[in-house]
Amino acid sequence: MSVNKTRRIFLQSTAVSGLAVCNWKIKDSDAQIHSSSLSSAVDNYINTRKVLLYECTRKEIRERLASGKLKAAIIPTGATEQHNEHMAMIMDTAGALLVSQYAALKLYPQVIVTTPVSIGYSPYWMERQGTLTLRKETLQAVVYDICCSIKTHGIKTILILNGHGGNVKPLLDKVPDFRSKLGINIEFCSYWDFISPDLAKSFMESGKVPGHGSEFETSLALAAFPERIHQVSYEGIDPYKWNVDKTDLDRVGFYKATFDKTEFDKTSFEESKLATAEKGERAIALAIEEVVEKLRKMIG
Numbered sequence: 686m687s688v689n690k691t692r693r694i695f696l697q698s699t700a701v702s703g704l705a706v707c708n709w710k711i712k713d714s715d716a717q718i719h720s721s722s723l724s725s726a727v728d729n730y731i732n733t734r735k736v737l738l739y740e741c742t743r744k745e746i747r748e749r750l751a752s753g754k755l756k757a758a759i760i761p762t763g764a765t766e767q768h769n770e771h772m773a774m775i776m777d778t779a780g781a782l783l784v785s786q787y788a789a790l791k792l793y794p795q796v797i798v799t800t801p802v803s804i805g806y807s808p809y810w811m812e813r814q815g816t817l818t819l820r821k822e823t824l825q826a827v828v829y830d831i832c833c834s835i836k837t838h839g840i841k842t843i844l845i846l847n848g849h850g851g852n853v854k855p856l857l858d859k860v861p862d863f864r865s866k867l868g869i870n871i872e873f874c875s876y877w878d879f880i881s882p883d884l885a886k887s888f889m890e891s892g893k894v895p896g897h898g899s900e901f902e903t904s905l906a907l908a909a910f911p912e913r914i915h916q917v918s919y920e921g922i923d924p925y926k927w928n929v930d931k932t933d934l935d936r937v938g939f940y941k942a943t944f945d946k947t948e949f950d951k952t953s954f955e956e957s958k959l960a961t962a963e964k965g966e967r968a969i970a971l972a973i974e975e976v977v978e979k980l981r982k983m984i985g
């Protein structure tokens with residue numbers, strides 16, 4: 686089997702595929718990927734399930750905590766929101782979970798990944814049908830309660846690893862507050878934070894990170910969960926002709942996106958055609974490398 690195919694099969698076997706778990710085990714030599722950091726994502730047959738808190742039994746978690754080896758948790762935060770005509774709405778959650786799971790595998794057994802927060806702050810997409818949103822306060826409260834739960838079990842280092850642009854401000858605003866209330870080490874970042882514009886331009890044509898359903902995210906999905914990409918054309922599409930109930934929109938804190946929705950969607954859709962699985966693999970490897978580095982520093 687070719688190196689590229691092996692790598693892609695491993696990516697697709699991780700939990701992000703349908704938030705389910707594959708029992709595949711893989712060893713380094715099977716996933717040899719030249720200089721890519723993905724090659725060392727796993728060491729010697731680690732079951733990919735073992736880094737996901739929600740797939741572990743209480744016995745497994747209890748024993749890891751008692752051993753003192755489990756030192757940190759990642760809370761992946763994402764969204765369920767429209768990603769143009771061609772991508773599944775779970776993209777942002779799946780992206781955050783993918784990077785979280787890989788980073789935890791690289792640091793096994795020190796890091797566990799919590800159940801992802803799969804609905805985020807997306808009120809500005811509510812005119813695109815299908816999007817779900819939490820109010821800002823609800824999102825902040827959910828993430829805070831998860832941090833409290835983790836601290837209760839004795840884990841004092843938490844990285845909130847985000848995959849959705851709309852969550853950035855609501856969560857960044859609150860992290861200092863979470864930290865001082867709980868008295869533990871809590872940090873927040875988005876998985877693309879470490880990909881600078883120059884770096885992005887070195888392997889992507891548009892250079893836009895993360896964009897929205899365009900070259901970056903579509904590439905990532907092609908590499909890790911291609912079943913979430915559905916090829917369509919933009920011809921004759923007008924997705925905005927439906928009767929929006931303004932009262933209901935107000936209840937979720939709707940506000941109009943500042944950009945022109947039709948033009949934005951068309952441009953993003955055109956840019957998505959630049960996507961390749963190879964670009965996605967590069968982006969994923971860069972993100973994992975930096976998240977691992979950040980966690981190493983946090984754990985100390």
Ligand SMILES: [Zn+2]
Pocket residue numbers: 768776777848849896897898902
């Ligand atoms: Zn997205």
